[in-house]
Amino acid sequence: MNYLDWKNKGKLISVFGNDVFVIDKGHLKKTLVILHGYPTSSYDYYKTLPELSKHYRVIIHDHLGFGFSDKPVDYSYSLIEQADVALQLWKQLKLTNITLLAHDYGTSVATEILARHNKQQINLQIEKLILCNGSMHIELSKLRMIQKLLRNKITRKWIAKLTNYPLYRKNLRNVYFDKSKATNGELQEMWFMLEYNHGRKVIHFLSNYINERYTFWHRWIGALKETTIPTKIIWAKNDPVAVAVIAELLTLEIPNNKLFWIDNCGHFPMLEKPDEWLNLVLK
Protein backbone atom coordinates (compact mmCIF):
# COMPACT_ATOMS: atom_id res chain seq x y z
CA MET A 1 0.00 0.00 0.00
CA ASN A 2 1.14 3.48 -0.86
CA TYR A 3 1.80 5.52 2.26
CA LEU A 4 -0.50 8.33 1.15
CA ASP A 5 -3.36 5.85 0.77
CA TRP A 6 -2.69 4.78 4.31
CA LYS A 7 -2.76 8.40 5.39
CA ASN A 8 -6.21 8.81 3.85
CA LYS A 9 -7.54 6.03 6.03
CA GLY A 10 -6.87 7.98 9.21
CA LYS A 11 -7.21 11.40 10.72
CA LEU A 12 -5.25 13.74 12.94
CA ILE A 13 -6.49 14.17 16.51
CA SER A 14 -5.04 16.78 18.82
CA VAL A 15 -3.78 15.31 22.08
CA PHE A 16 -2.15 17.64 24.65
CA GLY A 17 -1.48 20.11 21.85
CA ASN A 18 0.16 17.71 19.41
CA ASP A 19 -1.47 16.08 16.38
CA VAL A 20 -1.67 12.32 16.58
CA PHE A 21 -2.44 10.26 13.47
CA VAL A 22 -5.21 7.78 14.23
CA ILE A 23 -6.77 4.92 12.27
CA ASP A 24 -10.22 4.10 13.62
CA LYS A 25 -11.92 1.36 11.64
CA GLY A 26 -14.80 -1.03 12.16
CA HIS A 27 -18.16 -0.58 13.86
CA LEU A 28 -18.19 -3.40 16.36
CA LYS A 29 -18.49 -2.80 20.05
CA LYS A 30 -15.43 -4.80 20.93
CA THR A 31 -12.40 -2.55 20.59
CA LEU A 32 -8.83 -3.48 19.75
CA VAL A 33 -6.16 -0.84 20.31
CA ILE A 34 -2.71 -1.34 18.84
CA LEU A 35 0.64 0.14 19.95
CA HIS A 36 3.11 -0.12 17.08
CA GLY A 37 6.88 -0.65 17.13
CA TYR A 38 10.12 1.16 16.39
CA PRO A 39 11.08 2.75 14.00
CA THR A 40 7.96 2.06 11.98
CA SER A 41 4.34 3.12 12.36
CA SER A 42 0.70 2.10 12.17
CA TYR A 43 1.50 1.16 8.58
CA ASP A 44 2.85 -2.19 9.88
CA TYR A 45 -0.80 -3.25 10.07
CA TYR A 46 -1.95 -2.40 6.56
CA LYS A 47 -2.15 -6.05 5.57
CA THR A 48 -4.08 -7.16 8.62
CA LEU A 49 -6.40 -4.20 9.22
CA PRO A 50 -9.20 -5.34 6.83
CA GLU A 51 -9.54 -8.70 8.58
CA LEU A 52 -9.09 -7.29 12.12
CA SER A 53 -11.81 -4.73 11.53
CA LYS A 54 -14.30 -7.51 10.76
CA HIS A 55 -13.95 -8.63 14.37
CA TYR A 56 -13.14 -5.44 16.23
CA ARG A 57 -13.33 -1.70 16.11
CA VAL A 58 -9.59 -1.23 15.51
CA ILE A 59 -7.72 1.82 16.74
CA ILE A 60 -4.08 2.28 15.78
CA HIS A 61 -2.24 5.52 16.30
CA ASP A 62 1.25 6.62 15.37
CA HIS A 63 3.19 7.46 18.52
CA LEU A 64 4.48 11.02 18.58
CA GLY A 65 7.69 11.14 16.56
CA PHE A 66 6.55 8.31 14.25
CA GLY A 67 4.60 8.01 11.01
CA PHE A 68 2.16 10.85 10.33
CA SER A 69 2.02 12.13 13.90
CA ASP A 70 3.72 15.34 15.01
CA LYS A 71 7.47 15.13 15.57
CA PRO A 72 8.32 18.08 17.80
CA VAL A 73 12.03 18.59 18.50
CA ASP A 74 11.61 19.92 22.05
CA TYR A 75 9.93 16.83 23.39
CA SER A 76 11.13 14.06 25.70
CA TYR A 77 9.80 11.09 23.70
CA SER A 78 9.77 9.12 26.89
CA LEU A 79 7.75 5.91 26.94
CA ILE A 80 6.03 7.48 29.96
CA GLU A 81 4.84 10.33 27.73
CA GLN A 82 3.83 7.96 24.96
CA ALA A 83 1.64 6.24 27.55
CA ASP A 84 0.18 9.61 28.63
CA VAL A 85 -0.68 10.36 25.00
CA ALA A 86 -2.17 6.93 24.25
CA LEU A 87 -4.35 7.01 27.37
CA GLN A 88 -5.51 10.57 26.66
CA LEU A 89 -6.33 9.67 23.05
CA TRP A 90 -8.41 6.68 24.14
CA LYS A 91 -10.13 8.87 26.71
CA GLN A 92 -11.00 11.39 24.00
CA LEU A 93 -12.37 8.54 21.87
CA LYS A 94 -14.42 7.53 24.93
CA LEU A 95 -13.09 3.98 25.05
CA THR A 96 -13.91 2.08 28.23
CA ASN A 97 -13.27 -1.58 27.42
CA ILE A 98 -10.34 -2.56 25.27
CA THR A 99 -8.18 -5.39 24.09
CA LEU A 100 -4.64 -4.07 24.04
CA LEU A 101 -2.20 -5.33 21.42
CA ALA A 102 1.43 -4.23 21.46
CA HIS A 103 4.51 -4.94 19.40
CA ASP A 104 8.19 -4.02 19.93
CA TYR A 105 8.51 -0.43 21.30
CA GLY A 106 4.76 -0.55 21.91
CA THR A 107 5.17 -3.38 24.43
CA SER A 108 7.03 -1.00 26.74
CA VAL A 109 4.29 1.62 26.41
CA ALA A 110 1.90 -1.22 27.26
CA THR A 111 3.83 -2.20 30.38
CA GLU A 112 3.73 1.42 31.59
CA ILE A 113 -0.03 1.39 31.03
CA LEU A 114 -0.22 -1.87 32.98
CA ALA A 115 1.72 -0.31 35.87
CA ARG A 116 -0.91 2.43 36.06
CA HIS A 117 -3.73 -0.06 35.65
CA ASN A 118 -2.36 -2.14 38.54
CA LYS A 119 -2.22 0.98 40.71
CA GLN A 120 -5.77 1.90 39.70
CA GLN A 121 -4.67 5.24 38.37
CA ILE A 122 -6.67 4.89 35.15
CA ASN A 123 -10.33 4.25 34.36
CA LEU A 124 -9.93 1.75 31.61
CA GLN A 125 -11.03 -1.84 31.48
CA ILE A 126 -8.33 -3.87 29.75
CA GLU A 127 -10.04 -7.15 28.95
CA LYS A 128 -7.22 -8.86 27.17
CA LEU A 129 -3.57 -8.21 26.51
CA ILE A 130 -1.74 -9.41 23.42
CA LEU A 131 2.04 -9.07 23.38
CA CYS A 132 4.05 -9.58 20.21
CA ASN A 133 7.81 -9.56 19.74
CA GLY A 134 9.26 -6.84 21.95
CA SER A 135 12.40 -6.62 24.05
CA MET A 136 10.76 -6.01 27.40
CA HIS A 137 13.63 -8.01 28.84
CA ILE A 138 16.19 -5.64 27.41
CA GLU A 139 19.03 -7.57 29.09
CA LEU A 140 18.24 -10.54 26.87
CA SER A 141 17.68 -8.72 23.62
CA LYS A 142 20.24 -8.79 20.87
CA LEU A 143 20.50 -5.16 19.89
CA ARG A 144 21.49 -4.39 16.33
CA MET A 145 24.65 -2.38 15.83
CA ILE A 146 22.53 0.53 14.62
CA GLN A 147 20.52 0.47 17.84
CA LYS A 148 23.68 0.50 19.90
CA LEU A 149 25.01 3.45 17.96
CA LEU A 150 21.74 5.34 18.23
CA ARG A 151 21.63 4.68 21.94
CA ASN A 152 25.15 5.92 22.55
CA LYS A 153 25.06 9.59 23.39
CA ILE A 154 28.20 10.41 21.45
CA THR A 155 27.48 8.59 18.22
CA ARG A 156 23.74 8.97 18.05
CA LYS A 157 23.50 12.49 16.63
CA TRP A 158 25.86 11.61 13.81
CA ILE A 159 24.23 8.32 13.09
CA ALA A 160 20.86 10.01 12.97
CA LYS A 161 22.22 12.47 10.41
CA LEU A 162 23.74 9.70 8.36
CA THR A 163 20.71 7.47 8.44
CA ASN A 164 19.48 6.99 4.93
CA TYR A 165 17.17 4.79 3.00
CA PRO A 166 19.66 2.06 1.99
CA LEU A 167 20.79 1.71 5.60
CA TYR A 168 17.21 1.63 6.83
CA ARG A 169 16.25 -0.95 4.22
CA LYS A 170 19.18 -3.15 5.12
CA ASN A 171 18.47 -3.00 8.85
CA LEU A 172 14.79 -3.71 8.49
CA ARG A 173 15.29 -6.52 6.01
CA ASN A 174 17.76 -8.15 8.35
CA VAL A 175 15.16 -8.70 11.04
CA TYR A 176 12.96 -10.70 8.65
CA PHE A 177 13.37 -14.47 8.53
CA ASP A 178 12.54 -14.64 4.84
CA LYS A 179 14.22 -11.55 3.40
CA SER A 180 12.21 -11.80 0.19
CA LYS A 181 9.08 -10.96 2.19
CA ALA A 182 10.38 -7.47 2.82
CA THR A 183 9.73 -5.96 -0.58
CA ASN A 184 11.45 -2.81 -1.76
CA GLY A 185 8.09 -1.17 -2.34
CA GLU A 186 6.96 -1.72 1.22
CA LEU A 187 10.26 -0.63 2.76
CA GLN A 188 10.24 2.48 0.62
CA GLU A 189 6.79 3.45 1.95
CA MET A 190 7.95 2.84 5.51
CA TRP A 191 10.95 5.06 4.91
CA PHE A 192 8.71 7.82 3.55
CA MET A 193 6.74 7.71 6.76
CA LEU A 194 9.89 7.95 8.85
CA GLU A 195 11.00 10.99 6.85
CA TYR A 196 7.55 12.61 7.02
CA ASN A 197 7.44 15.78 9.20
CA HIS A 198 11.27 15.90 9.43
CA GLY A 199 11.27 12.61 11.29
CA ARG A 200 15.01 12.12 10.92
CA LYS A 201 15.55 15.07 13.27
CA VAL A 202 14.03 13.17 16.17
CA ILE A 203 15.13 9.60 15.56
CA HIS A 204 17.96 9.78 18.08
CA PHE A 205 15.53 10.99 20.75
CA LEU A 206 13.21 8.14 19.96
CA SER A 207 16.07 5.70 20.42
CA ASN A 208 16.31 6.66 24.08
CA TYR A 209 13.66 4.05 24.84
CA ILE A 210 16.34 1.40 25.14
CA ASN A 211 17.87 3.28 28.08
CA GLU A 212 14.45 3.67 29.64
CA ARG A 213 13.92 -0.05 29.51
CA TYR A 214 16.88 -0.42 31.85
CA THR A 215 15.89 2.38 34.22
CA PHE A 216 12.25 1.27 34.42
CA TRP A 217 13.00 -2.45 34.41
CA HIS A 218 11.58 -3.07 37.89
CA ARG A 219 8.52 -0.92 37.29
CA TRP A 220 7.63 -2.54 33.98
CA ILE A 221 8.59 -6.16 34.56
CA GLY A 222 6.96 -5.74 37.98
CA ALA A 223 3.76 -4.61 36.27
CA LEU A 224 3.75 -7.75 34.10
CA LYS A 225 4.24 -9.96 37.15
CA GLU A 226 1.34 -8.30 38.94
CA THR A 227 -1.25 -8.10 36.21
CA THR A 228 -4.28 -10.36 36.31
CA ILE A 229 -5.34 -9.52 32.74
CA PRO A 230 -5.51 -12.62 30.50
CA THR A 231 -2.48 -12.34 28.26
CA LYS A 232 -1.73 -13.87 24.91
CA ILE A 233 1.91 -13.93 23.85
CA ILE A 234 2.29 -14.22 20.09
CA TRP A 235 5.93 -14.55 19.23
CA ALA A 236 7.76 -14.96 15.94
CA LYS A 237 10.43 -17.49 16.74
CA ASN A 238 13.26 -16.26 14.54
CA ASP A 239 13.36 -12.65 15.64
CA PRO A 240 17.06 -11.75 15.85
CA VAL A 241 16.36 -8.80 18.21
CA ALA A 242 13.50 -9.73 20.52
CA VAL A 243 14.71 -13.31 20.79
CA ALA A 244 12.54 -16.33 21.60
CA VAL A 245 13.95 -16.69 25.10
CA ILE A 246 12.28 -13.39 26.07
CA ALA A 247 8.88 -14.94 25.30
CA GLU A 248 9.75 -18.03 27.32
CA LEU A 249 10.71 -15.90 30.29
CA LEU A 250 7.46 -13.90 30.01
CA THR A 251 5.44 -17.10 30.29
CA LEU A 252 7.04 -17.69 33.68
CA GLU A 253 6.39 -14.14 34.86
CA ILE A 254 2.91 -13.18 33.66
CA PRO A 255 0.33 -14.89 35.90
CA ASN A 256 -2.39 -15.60 33.35
CA ASN A 257 -0.79 -16.20 29.96
CA LYS A 258 -0.70 -18.39 26.92
CA LEU A 259 2.16 -18.51 24.42
CA PHE A 260 1.78 -19.07 20.67
CA TRP A 261 4.78 -19.39 18.39
CA ILE A 262 5.02 -18.37 14.77
CA ASP A 263 7.71 -20.49 13.16
CA ASN A 264 10.09 -19.36 10.46
CA CYS A 265 9.27 -15.75 11.00
CA GLY A 266 11.22 -12.62 11.96
CA HIS A 267 10.54 -9.44 13.91
CA PHE A 268 7.44 -8.28 11.99
CA PRO A 269 5.00 -11.22 12.01
CA MET A 270 2.06 -9.00 10.98
CA LEU A 271 3.95 -8.23 7.76
CA GLU A 272 5.91 -11.42 7.18
CA LYS A 273 3.21 -13.96 8.07
CA PRO A 274 -0.02 -11.94 8.25
CA ASP A 275 -2.39 -14.93 7.97
CA GLU A 276 -0.82 -16.94 10.75
CA TRP A 277 -0.53 -13.86 12.92
CA LEU A 278 -4.20 -12.98 12.33
CA ASN A 279 -5.35 -16.48 13.21
CA LEU A 280 -3.56 -16.30 16.53
CA VAL A 281 -4.78 -12.80 17.33
CA LEU A 282 -8.39 -13.63 16.54
CA LYS A 283 -8.35 -17.09 18.11
Place this chain on the structure above:
Amino acid sequence: MNVSIDNTMVMNSSDWEKKGVLIPVFDKEIFTIDIGNHQKCIVILHGYLTSSYDYYKVLPELSKHYRVVLLDFVGFGFSEKLDKQYFTTIDQADCVLELCRLLNLNNITLFAHDYGTEVAQEIIARQNYSLIDITIEKYILGNGNMTIDHSCYLDYHKKVNQHVSKKLIAMLASFGMYKKAIKEAFFDETKISDTELIEMWHQLELNKGRDVINFISHYIRERKIFWHRWVKALNDNKVPIKLILGRQDTTNINANSNTLADKNEDIEILWIENCGHYPMLESPEKWVEAILKA
Protein backbone atom coordinates in the same frame (compact mmCIF):
# COMPACT_ATOMS: atom_id res chain seq x y z
CA MET B 1 5.46 37.77 60.75
CA ASN B 2 8.38 37.13 63.07
CA VAL B 3 9.08 33.54 63.79
CA SER B 4 11.33 32.47 66.60
CA ILE B 5 12.79 28.99 66.77
CA ASP B 6 14.95 27.47 69.48
CA ASN B 7 18.06 26.48 67.62
CA THR B 8 19.94 24.84 70.44
CA MET B 9 18.33 21.44 70.76
CA VAL B 10 19.40 18.72 68.35
CA MET B 11 16.81 16.07 67.70
CA ASN B 12 18.08 12.52 67.68
CA SER B 13 16.96 10.00 65.09
CA SER B 14 14.95 7.77 67.34
CA ASP B 15 12.92 10.71 68.70
CA TRP B 16 12.25 11.73 65.13
CA GLU B 17 11.22 8.22 64.23
CA LYS B 18 8.67 8.25 67.07
CA LYS B 19 6.91 11.23 65.53
CA GLY B 20 5.89 9.25 62.51
CA VAL B 21 4.40 5.98 61.36
CA LEU B 22 5.04 3.56 58.52
CA ILE B 23 2.19 3.65 56.03
CA PRO B 24 1.92 0.97 53.33
CA VAL B 25 1.65 2.72 49.97
CA PHE B 26 1.20 0.31 47.08
CA ASP B 27 3.60 -2.34 48.35
CA LYS B 28 6.15 -0.04 49.99
CA GLU B 29 6.37 1.15 53.60
CA ILE B 30 6.60 4.92 53.74
CA PHE B 31 7.65 6.75 56.90
CA THR B 32 5.18 9.59 57.37
CA ILE B 33 4.84 12.37 59.91
CA ASP B 34 1.41 13.99 59.96
CA ILE B 35 1.11 16.80 62.50
CA GLY B 36 -1.12 19.85 62.94
CA ASN B 37 -4.84 20.32 63.04
CA HIS B 38 -5.60 22.62 60.16
CA GLN B 39 -7.63 22.65 56.97
CA LYS B 40 -4.65 23.92 54.99
CA CYS B 41 -2.06 21.29 54.44
CA ILE B 42 1.58 21.31 53.35
CA VAL B 43 3.26 18.20 51.97
CA ILE B 44 7.05 18.29 52.07
CA LEU B 45 9.42 16.39 49.76
CA HIS B 46 13.00 16.17 50.99
CA GLY B 47 16.29 16.07 49.10
CA TYR B 48 18.84 13.50 47.97
CA LEU B 49 20.74 11.60 50.66
CA THR B 50 18.87 13.31 53.46
CA SER B 51 15.36 12.73 54.79
CA SER B 52 12.36 14.33 56.46
CA TYR B 53 14.73 14.95 59.36
CA ASP B 54 15.91 18.11 57.53
CA TYR B 55 12.68 19.68 58.81
CA TYR B 56 12.95 18.91 62.50
CA LYS B 57 13.68 22.53 63.40
CA VAL B 58 10.80 24.00 61.44
CA LEU B 59 8.13 21.40 62.14
CA PRO B 60 6.86 22.82 65.50
CA GLU B 61 6.40 26.32 64.09
CA LEU B 62 5.04 25.20 60.73
CA SER B 63 2.45 22.94 62.32
CA LYS B 64 0.94 25.97 64.07
CA HIS B 65 -0.22 27.11 60.64
CA TYR B 66 -0.55 23.99 58.54
CA ARG B 67 -1.33 20.35 58.75
CA VAL B 68 2.21 19.22 57.92
CA VAL B 69 2.81 15.95 56.10
CA LEU B 70 6.45 14.92 55.91
CA LEU B 71 7.52 11.72 54.25
CA ASP B 72 10.73 9.87 53.57
CA PHE B 73 11.06 8.77 49.97
CA VAL B 74 11.38 5.07 49.30
CA GLY B 75 15.08 4.31 49.78
CA PHE B 76 15.66 7.16 52.26
CA GLY B 77 15.39 7.82 56.00
CA PHE B 78 13.06 5.43 57.79
CA SER B 79 11.16 4.34 54.70
CA GLU B 80 11.61 0.99 53.04
CA LYS B 81 14.95 0.59 51.28
CA LEU B 82 15.04 -1.59 48.24
CA ASP B 83 17.72 -4.14 47.62
CA LYS B 84 19.90 -3.09 44.70
CA GLN B 85 17.04 -1.57 42.85
CA TYR B 86 16.56 1.95 41.56
CA PHE B 87 13.20 3.41 42.47
CA THR B 88 12.41 5.89 39.71
CA THR B 89 11.16 9.46 40.04
CA ILE B 90 7.97 8.27 38.35
CA ASP B 91 7.48 5.62 41.06
CA GLN B 92 8.25 8.16 43.80
CA ALA B 93 5.61 10.50 42.35
CA ASP B 94 3.09 7.62 42.29
CA CYS B 95 3.77 6.98 45.99
CA VAL B 96 3.50 10.63 47.03
CA LEU B 97 0.16 11.01 45.24
CA GLU B 98 -1.18 7.74 46.63
CA LEU B 99 -0.13 8.75 50.14
CA CYS B 100 -2.02 12.06 49.74
CA ARG B 101 -5.06 10.08 48.65
CA LEU B 102 -4.79 7.64 51.55
CA LEU B 103 -4.51 10.52 54.04
CA ASN B 104 -7.46 12.26 52.39
CA LEU B 105 -5.52 15.48 51.93
CA ASN B 106 -7.12 18.53 50.40
CA ASN B 107 -6.04 22.13 49.81
CA ILE B 108 -2.49 20.94 49.38
CA THR B 109 0.56 23.16 49.21
CA LEU B 110 3.48 21.07 47.99
CA PHE B 111 6.97 22.07 49.08
CA ALA B 112 9.94 20.32 47.51
CA HIS B 113 13.68 20.61 47.97
CA ASP B 114 16.66 19.25 46.02
CA TYR B 115 15.86 15.77 44.62
CA GLY B 116 12.26 16.33 45.74
CA THR B 117 11.91 19.13 43.18
CA GLU B 118 12.20 16.55 40.43
CA VAL B 119 9.41 14.49 41.91
CA ALA B 120 7.44 17.73 42.22
CA GLN B 121 8.04 18.56 38.56
CA GLU B 122 6.71 15.15 37.58
CA ILE B 123 3.61 15.84 39.69
CA ILE B 124 3.22 19.27 38.06
CA ALA B 125 3.43 17.61 34.63
CA ARG B 126 0.65 15.21 35.60
CA GLN B 127 -1.48 17.98 37.01
CA ASN B 128 -1.05 19.98 33.78
CA TYR B 129 -2.18 16.92 31.81
CA SER B 130 -5.12 16.39 34.22
CA LEU B 131 -3.85 12.93 35.06
CA ILE B 132 -4.38 13.26 38.81
CA ASP B 133 -7.48 13.62 40.95
CA ILE B 134 -6.11 15.33 44.03
CA THR B 135 -5.98 19.11 44.16
CA ILE B 136 -2.65 20.77 44.70
CA GLU B 137 -3.20 24.49 45.02
CA LYS B 138 0.33 25.75 45.13
CA TYR B 139 3.88 24.53 44.57
CA ILE B 140 6.82 25.96 46.46
CA LEU B 141 10.20 24.79 45.29
CA GLY B 142 13.38 25.14 47.30
CA ASN B 143 17.00 24.91 46.22
CA GLY B 144 17.13 22.24 43.59
CA ASN B 145 19.97 20.35 42.05
CA MET B 146 20.04 21.47 38.50
CA THR B 147 16.83 21.98 36.68
CA ILE B 148 15.08 24.54 38.80
CA ASP B 149 17.33 27.43 39.40
CA HIS B 150 19.99 27.60 36.79
CA SER B 151 20.47 25.13 34.04
CA CYS B 152 16.79 24.99 33.25
CA TYR B 153 17.18 26.55 29.87
CA LEU B 154 20.70 25.55 29.04
CA ASP B 155 21.34 22.55 26.97
CA TYR B 156 22.34 19.48 28.88
CA HIS B 157 25.84 20.15 29.79
CA LYS B 158 28.29 17.34 30.15
CA LYS B 159 30.23 19.26 32.74
CA VAL B 160 27.17 19.77 34.89
CA ASN B 161 26.44 16.09 34.78
CA GLN B 162 29.96 15.13 35.68
CA HIS B 163 30.10 17.68 38.46
CA VAL B 164 26.88 16.46 39.97
CA SER B 165 27.52 12.78 39.62
CA LYS B 166 31.03 13.00 41.03
CA LYS B 167 29.77 14.86 44.03
CA LEU B 168 26.85 12.59 44.66
CA ILE B 169 28.99 9.47 44.43
CA ALA B 170 31.62 10.93 46.73
CA MET B 171 28.98 11.73 49.35
CA LEU B 172 28.20 8.07 49.71
CA ALA B 173 31.76 6.92 50.26
CA SER B 174 32.14 7.58 53.97
CA PHE B 175 30.82 9.68 56.81
CA GLY B 176 33.77 12.05 56.36
CA MET B 177 32.89 12.72 52.72
CA TYR B 178 29.21 13.02 53.50
CA LYS B 179 29.93 15.53 56.25
CA LYS B 180 32.18 17.54 53.96
CA ALA B 181 29.61 17.68 51.16
CA ILE B 182 26.74 18.73 53.41
CA LYS B 183 28.86 21.32 55.22
CA GLU B 184 29.95 22.83 51.93
CA ALA B 185 26.33 23.35 51.06
CA PHE B 186 25.90 25.71 54.01
CA PHE B 187 26.75 29.40 53.89
CA ASP B 188 27.67 29.34 57.56
CA GLU B 189 29.15 25.92 58.36
CA THR B 190 28.68 26.38 62.09
CA LYS B 191 24.92 26.16 61.54
CA ILE B 192 25.14 22.41 61.08
CA SER B 193 26.51 20.49 64.04
CA ASP B 194 28.36 17.20 64.00
CA THR B 195 25.62 15.68 66.12
CA GLU B 196 23.07 16.54 63.43
CA LEU B 197 25.30 15.15 60.71
CA ILE B 198 25.76 11.92 62.64
CA GLU B 199 21.98 11.55 62.93
CA MET B 200 21.60 12.17 59.19
CA TRP B 201 24.29 9.65 58.33
CA HIS B 202 22.73 7.13 60.68
CA GLN B 203 19.43 7.39 58.79
CA LEU B 204 21.22 6.99 55.49
CA GLU B 205 23.03 3.86 56.69
CA LEU B 206 19.92 2.31 58.14
CA ASN B 207 18.66 -0.78 56.29
CA LYS B 208 21.68 -0.78 53.96
CA GLY B 209 20.58 2.53 52.52
CA ARG B 210 23.96 3.18 50.93
CA ASP B 211 23.69 0.06 48.90
CA VAL B 212 21.59 1.57 46.12
CA ILE B 213 23.39 0.18 43.16
CA ASN B 214 23.76 2.45 40.16
CA PHE B 215 21.58 5.12 41.72
CA ILE B 216 23.53 7.96 40.20
CA SER B 217 23.64 6.72 36.64
CA HIS B 218 19.89 6.07 36.64
CA TYR B 219 19.25 9.40 38.29
CA ILE B 220 21.22 11.34 35.70
CA ARG B 221 19.64 9.31 32.91
CA GLU B 222 16.15 10.10 34.16
CA ARG B 223 16.90 13.79 34.20
CA LYS B 224 17.91 13.55 30.57
CA ILE B 225 14.92 11.48 29.59
CA PHE B 226 12.44 13.84 31.20
CA TRP B 227 14.26 17.07 30.46
CA HIS B 228 11.64 18.51 28.08
CA ARG B 229 8.74 17.06 30.02
CA TRP B 230 9.79 18.77 33.24
CA VAL B 231 10.81 22.09 31.69
CA LYS B 232 7.46 22.18 29.94
CA ALA B 233 5.71 21.33 33.19
CA LEU B 234 7.21 24.41 34.84
CA ASN B 235 6.31 26.64 31.92
CA ASP B 236 2.75 25.40 31.48
CA ASN B 237 1.93 25.45 35.18
CA LYS B 238 -1.78 25.73 35.89
CA VAL B 239 -1.35 26.54 39.58
CA PRO B 240 1.08 29.04 41.11
CA ILE B 241 4.73 28.08 41.56
CA LYS B 242 6.92 29.99 44.00
CA LEU B 243 10.62 29.55 44.68
CA ILE B 244 12.25 29.92 48.09
CA LEU B 245 16.00 29.88 47.63
CA GLY B 246 19.03 30.20 49.85
CA ARG B 247 21.12 32.77 48.03
CA GLN B 248 24.59 31.30 48.63
CA ASP B 249 23.99 27.78 47.42
CA THR B 250 27.35 26.44 46.35
CA THR B 251 26.00 23.06 45.35
CA ASN B 252 24.74 24.73 42.21
CA ILE B 253 27.24 25.89 39.69
CA ASN B 254 25.53 29.21 39.22
CA ALA B 255 23.27 29.76 42.17
CA ASN B 256 22.45 33.38 41.60
CA SER B 257 20.91 33.03 38.24
CA ASN B 258 17.16 33.00 38.12
CA THR B 259 16.50 32.07 34.54
CA LEU B 260 13.36 30.22 35.38
CA ALA B 261 11.75 33.28 36.94
CA ASP B 262 13.00 35.41 34.05
CA LYS B 263 11.32 33.19 31.53
CA ASN B 264 8.12 32.62 33.39
CA GLU B 265 6.63 35.77 34.87
CA ASP B 266 4.22 33.80 37.00
CA ILE B 267 7.05 32.37 39.02
CA GLU B 268 8.16 34.48 41.93
CA ILE B 269 11.37 34.03 43.94
CA LEU B 270 11.79 34.68 47.63
CA TRP B 271 15.50 34.83 48.44
CA ILE B 272 16.96 33.93 51.81
CA GLU B 273 20.16 35.90 52.23
CA ASN B 274 23.36 34.56 53.80
CA CYS B 275 22.11 31.06 53.49
CA GLY B 276 23.16 27.96 51.53
CA HIS B 277 21.46 24.88 50.14
CA TYR B 278 19.54 23.92 53.30
CA PRO B 279 17.61 27.01 54.49
CA MET B 280 15.28 24.91 56.67
CA LEU B 281 18.33 23.94 58.75
CA GLU B 282 20.52 27.00 58.34
CA SER B 283 17.94 29.80 58.59
CA PRO B 284 14.85 28.05 59.93
CA GLU B 285 13.06 31.22 61.05
CA LYS B 286 13.47 32.94 57.70
CA TRP B 287 12.47 29.79 55.91
CA VAL B 288 9.21 29.48 57.86
CA GLU B 289 8.49 33.18 57.32
CA ALA B 290 9.02 32.70 53.59
CA ILE B 291 6.71 29.68 53.49
CA LEU B 292 3.98 31.60 55.29
CA LYS B 293 4.42 34.51 52.89
CA ALA B 294 4.63 32.46 49.68
